[in-house]
Amino acid sequence: DAGVIQSPRHEVTEMGQEVTLRCKPISGHNSLFWYRQTMMRGLELLIYFNNNVPIDDSGMPEDRFSAKMPNASFSTLKIQPSEPRDSAVYFCASSATRGQGHYGYTFGSGTRLTVV
Amino acid sequence: GIQVEQSPPDLILQEGANSTLRCNFSDSVNNLQWFHQNPWGQLINLFYIPSGTKQNGRLSATTVATERYSLLYISSSQTTDSGVYFCAVSGNTPLVFGKGTRLSVIA
Numbered sequence: 001d002a003g004v005i006q007s008p009r010h011e012v013t014e015m016g017q018e019v020t021l022r023c024k025p026i027s028g029h030n031s032l033f034w035y036r037q038t039m040m041r042g043l044e045l046l047i048y049f050n051n052n053v054p055i056d057d058s059g060m061p062e063d064r065f066s067a068k069m070p071n072a073s074f075s076t077l078k079i080q081p082s083e084p085r086d087s088a089v090y091f092c093a094s095s096a097t098r099g100q101g102h103y104g105y106t107f108g109s110g111t112r113l114t115v116v
Numbered sequence: 117g118i119q120v121e122q123s124p125p126d127l128i129l130q131e132g133a134n135s136t137l138r139c140n141f142s143d144s145v146n147n148l149q150w151f152h153q154n155p156w157g158q159l160i161n162l163f164y165i166p167s168g169t170k171q172n173g174r175l176s177a178t179t180v181a182t183e184r185y186s187l188l189y190i191s192s193s194q195t196t197d198s199g200v201y202f203c204a205v206s207g208n209t210p211l212v213f214g215k216g217t218r219l220s221v222i223a
Contacts, residue, residue: 033210042211043202056210089157093211105149105204105211108161 004108007091012114018080021111024073025094033105034067034077035091043091049075050097082115089113118143120214122203128220129193137188137217139203147206148179149189153216154199162201164187193221 005024013019014114025032035050047057049069057067064083069075093107119142120150129135141148150162162171163177165186174193179186190197198221206213 042215043204045210046210048210066150091159096211104147104161104164106161110159 004092004094006025006090006105006108006111008111009109010112010114012116013082015083015115016081017115018078019082019086019113019115021077021090021092023075023077023092023108025075025092026106029071029096029106030072030093031095031097032069032075033093034075035093035107037089037091037110040073046077046090056082079113082113084115117209118145118205118207118212120203120205120212121157122201122214122217124217125215126218126220128222131193131195131221131223133193133221134189134191135193135219137185137190137201137203137219139188139205139214141184141186141204141205143184143207145181145207146163147211148186149211151202151204152197153202156183159202162167186210190193193219195223197207197221 007022031050034046037043046059047067052069067077089110089112091107091110093105095105121140123138148166149164152160153167165177165179167179168180174191176189200216200218202216
């Protein structure tokens with residue numbers, strides 16, 4: 001298995017531009033998670049999906065952030081308009097869910113976003 | 117929500133030394149993972165260990181779920197072990213990460 005695939009690896013954009021981050025989870029995993037890592041806040045959950053349905057988006061910082069999962073093999077995280085404080089590393093992860101629990105997360109390589 | 121505390125926050129070792137990293141958590145969990153974030157930023161899964169003991173080469177981990185802690189042992193450390201080690205736990209909600217232990221192994 002190729003693991004969780006994220007693109008792009010690096011993104012530099014100007015303030016006010018739209019940014020779209022992409023994620024392909026591991027085949028057969030039914031949960032997908034978007035995390036953000038910053039020096040100040042560490043690794044924090046933004047949103048997660050179960051069977052392509054958004055379950056909890058309380059970690060999404062503002063309405064400028066949106067996420068979709070149109071099918072089991074693809075998810076996007078969009079920031080519109082982007083701001084310098086959105087600069088961070090964004091990770092996607094997937095796992096298999098049994099009952100109420102999530103097991104064995106696998107993380108992608110992350111997207112390092114810089115907004116200037 | 118679940119709280120995760122890791123100690124120590126920073127650790128400097130001479131190559132060849134052994135170390136123990138600790139993770140305390142505040143509630144019962146059904147998932148506990150240890151990750152290594154390498155200098156390139158990749159999060160590498162080391163262990164999925166909600167309970168019991170596992171070993172993988174020079175690394176081993178033990179989780180005592182009833183006492184809500186986990187330990188990661190690194191033996192005969194190498195410079196390539198440098199980076200940040202994260203403990204992350206979940207119950208019925210997604211993984212919550214600790215702040216990590218930053219390990220520097222000096223040749």
